[in-house]
Amino acid sequence: MLDTKVLLIIFIVNICRVCRSEGTQEKPLYHPCVCTGSIKFIHQECLLQWLQHSRKEYCELCKHRFAFTPSRIYKCLFTGSVSSLLTLPLDMLSAQNILADCLQGCFVVTCTLCAFISLVWLREQIVHGGAPQWLEQNPPPLVPNQPDGPPAPGNQHEAANRRAEAEIDDDGGEDDDDDYDDDDDDDYDGEEDEGEEEEGREEEAADANNGGQAFCPYHIGHFSVVGLGIEDFVKASHFDGLVTTVLGYILLAGALVVCHTFASLVKFQRSRRLLGVCYIVVKVSLLVVMEIGLFPLICGWWLDICSLEMFDATLKDREQSFDSAPSTTMFLHWLVGMVYVFYFASFILLLREVLRPGVLWFLRNLNDPDFNPIQEMIHLPIYRHLRRFILSVVVFGSIVLLMLWLPIRIIKLLFTSFLPYNVMLYSDAPVSELSLELLLLQVVLPALLEQGHTRQWLKRLVHAWTFAAGYVFDLHSYLLGEHDDNENQPNIPPGHLNNNRVPGPGEGLHAAHQAILQQGGPVGFQPYHRPPNFPLKITLLVVFMCVTLLLASLICLTLPVCVGRWLMALWMGNTMVHELYTAASGLYVCWLCIRAATVLLSWMPQGRTVIMIKVHEWTLMIIKTVVVAVMLAGVIPLLLGLLFELVIVAPLRVPLDHTPLFYPWQDWALGVLHAKIIAAITLMGPQWWLKAVIEQVYANGIRNLDLHFIVRRLAAPVICVLLLSLCVPYTLSKGIAPLLGVQPEMQTLVERRIYPFLLMVVVLLAILSFQIQQFKRLYEHIKNDKYLVGQRLVNYERKMSRNSSSSFSSSS
Structure with a gap:
């Protein structure tokens, strides 16, 4: 019993292997x-005594050589000159973490430049797009014969018309009153001067905010956190710097509002404008963070919470993963939320193509050329943005409940053995969930949705559902509009045709909302027939839409996974496969089946002979597509992912005394992402042979696939380069290094570091070659600028004629 307690104490408390005592601040424990x-x-003193006694420099159990870092004191403390004190900052510099410091410095400089560019662009939006009404320094001049005081809110349009008529009358009486025109010119010059002064004040405000956004918000938030005594709660969020900065922004915005109000009361016009512009900058910054950062993050976390039962997880698991890796967890949830918002917006754009203009009056039209979110952030008050944000959170959260949480509950009730999805692998070959999620979100879904016929299928399906629902609920005119002329329509009771007149009170609220958003009349609003019991039918339509979305979500959550599981069972047997692979393969199989069915239905009227010819052509095209897919989507991503693992991941993560393990599935998944990124960068870069080949392959498409061209010009060169990049370093480390008689430790170091070393050599040679080319161009430019006096046209001669003429001249 005593031995058990001793062993329990040993395994719970860290103790020295020699003296069996715990570590203290004076004598810490090390694991060398x-x-x-x-x-x-072990204590350092105990280890030194043992090394002196045994006269060995390595551990007798694991044969690992002990390493010591030298600790030196600064020379300036014991010298009489001042030079050592002046060079103390240089002595404190170390090249140990220079790569991480360079990356952090580049990130900080990039963020600073982006913030500065954003501030300049925001200043241009304020100057040229117009400032809010409360920021205007002077009220507009009153028109003669107009009563004093500002017009009532309901008579603003009439006042504007009166001002326009007054201006027309003044222009018409130009010959009658020249002195009045001179006064107008003087007033116009004064307005120009005031505009220049206001623009200069806005520039000063933006310049002041450059320093304010970099320094003030964090310290204001830090002082507030310390003063309120909530440091523990802020530190518990794992993002204390970000939370402190956002809190500082909020307090700074409140202080600017108070100061602006005080300056308005005491009529400090210049200070009032400066404080107003600063408040607009802070408000826009907070709204951008809220719209781009906070809203997708909320959507991502809500999606995760509603899908916990689908993966057999709990909130405790998510809390543990957040505590272990907060940055990665937040980034993944933000990424999933952004993808969700993006596809939701894409579906709304598709709905606008199907439905009658004016149906989706409560949603902003992203394709509207007059839509400018930054101008809305500048002009609309903060309470309207908060109300819109809360409404968006409620709508998006309700859709997640309807299309994710409720279908999961139904699936668990009807198909007890279907869930949970298999995302935790128990084999010896783990696959990164991050790589698989990125693969599904960035490769599988875009590849399906970017297909033109897939989008057309979805559009036709939405149109068919809308057509059926319109005739069931007598809302065809409201949903799809009237295609016939009004003259051919039957007699409609007054008030039932909503766009032949100005909408009355309570009618056409969507038109009024569009007028508020766009500051004008409703754009593209078409007439529709208003049936009896219109509110009840709209309610039934919404209920029918919810039921349809629920059934569609059930099909999407079950059918592709079932097909993918069946397909993987035929291929891999009883091996546990990550569910993202089954979902992706099932999606592609379902897509292929639907595509084959639609193609066969389109071929049926053409006869049997034409069908056989088409089947032969499509079979040949499928075989060529499979061959190309094996090379471009199989071999190249696998080699690219393995090369990335050897060059970047293994040197950074695996110590020299450990053996790196490579997993082909994970390397292939990451290689697909890397290949997509490289292809995108190549297409955006300068013109060279790889860009020309990729553009040619894109231009040909799948139906005009040239297998010989792809193999000879694209697949073979890329595969050869990747194989050389993998084989040449391996040959140097395994074949040539042992012949030079290096020690085993040095040989291991060469094997593990030769890939990043050769990458650095290639990058340096590329930079050197680029610089040489630039110097050559500079040399040619200087030579032509200084000494070029003219140009002479060169005659064209064929090679054969030149060779014959040269031989004739030599013989003569």
């Missing part, structure tokens, strides 16, 4: 070798 368990830790 590979040993684990109760002999893992």
Whole structure:
């Protein structure tokens, strides 16, 4: 019993392997070798005494050589000159973490430049797009014969018309009153001067905010956190710097509002404008963070919470993953939320193509050329943005409940053995969930949705559902509009045709909302027939839409996964496969089946002979597509992912005394993402042979696939380069290094570091070659600028004629 307690104490408390005592601040414990368990830790003094006694420099158990870092004192403390004190900052510099410091410095400089560019662009929006009404310094001049005081809110349009008529009358009486025109010119010059002064004040405000956004918000938030005594709650969020900065922004915005109000009361016009512009900058910054950062993050977390039962997870698991890796967890949830918002917006754009203009009056039209979200952030008050944000959160959250949480509950009730999805692999070959999620979100879904016929299928399906629902609920005119002329329509009771007149009170609220958003009349609003019991039918339509979305979500959550599981069972047997692979393969199989069915239905009227010819052509095209897919989507991503693993991941993650393990599935998944990124960068870069080949392959498409061209010009060169990049370093480290008689430790170092070393050599040679080309161009430019006096046209001669003429001249 005593031995058990001793062993329990040993395994719970870290103790020294020699003196069996715990570590203190004066004598900390170290783990200098590979040993684990109760002999893992040791005091430095105990180790030094043992090394002096044994006269060995390595551990006798694991054979690992002990390493010591020198600790030196600064020379300036014991010298009489001042030079050592002046060079103290240079002595404190170290090249140990220079790569991480360079990356952090580049990130900080990039963020600073982006913030500065954003501030300049926001200033241009304020100057040229117009400032809010409360920011205007002077009220507009009153028109003669107009009563004093501002017009009532309901008579603003009439006042504007009166001002326009007054201006026309003044222009018409130009010959009658020249002195009045001179006064107008003087007033116009004064307005120009005031506009220049206001623009200069806005520039000063933006310049002041450049320093304010970099320094003030964090310190204001930090002082507020310390003063309120909530440091523990802020630190518990794992993002104390970000939370403190956002809190500082909020407090700074409140202080600017108070100061602006005080300046307005005491009529400090210049200070009032400066404070107003600063408030607009802070408000827009907060709204951008809220719209781009907070809203997708909320959507991502809500999606995760509603799908916990689908993966057999709990909130405790999510809390543990957040505590272990907060940055990665937040980034993944933000990414999933952004993808959700993006596809929701894409579906809304598709709905606008099907439905009658004016049906979706409560949603902003992203394709509207007059839509400018930054101008809305500048002009609309903050309470309207908060109301819109809360409404968006409620709508998006309700859709997630309807299309994710409720279908999961129904599936668990009807198909007890279908869930949970298999995302935790228990084999010896783990696959990164991050790579698989990125593969599904960035490769599988875009590849399906970017197909023109897939979008057309979805559009036709939505149109068919809308057509059926319109005739069932007598809302065809409201949903799809009237295609016939009004003259051919039957007699409609007054008030039932809503766009032949100005909408009355309570009618056409969507038109009024569009007028508020666009500050004008409704755009593209078409007439529709208003049936009896219109509110009740709209309610039934919404209920029918919810039921349809629920059934569609049930099909999407079950059918592709069932097909993918069946397909993977035929291929891999009883091996547990990640559910993202089954979902992706099932999506592609379903897409292929639907595509084959639609193609066969389109071929049926053409006869049997034509069908056989088409089948032969499509079979040949499918075989060529499979061959190309094996090379471009199989071999190249696998080699690229393996090369990335050897060059970047293994040197950074795996120590020299460990053996790196490679997983083909994970390397292939990451290689697909890397290949997509490289292809996108190549297409955006300068013109060279790889860009020309990729553009040619894109231009040909699948139906005009040239297998010989792809293999000879694209697949073979890329595969050869990747194989050389993998084989040449391996040959140098495994074949040539042992012949030079290096020690085993040095050989291991060469094997592990030769890939990043050769990458650095290639990058340096590329930079050197680029610089040489630039110097050559500079040399040619200087030579032509200084010494070029003219040009002479060169005659064209064929090679054969030139060779014959040269031979004739030599013989003569």
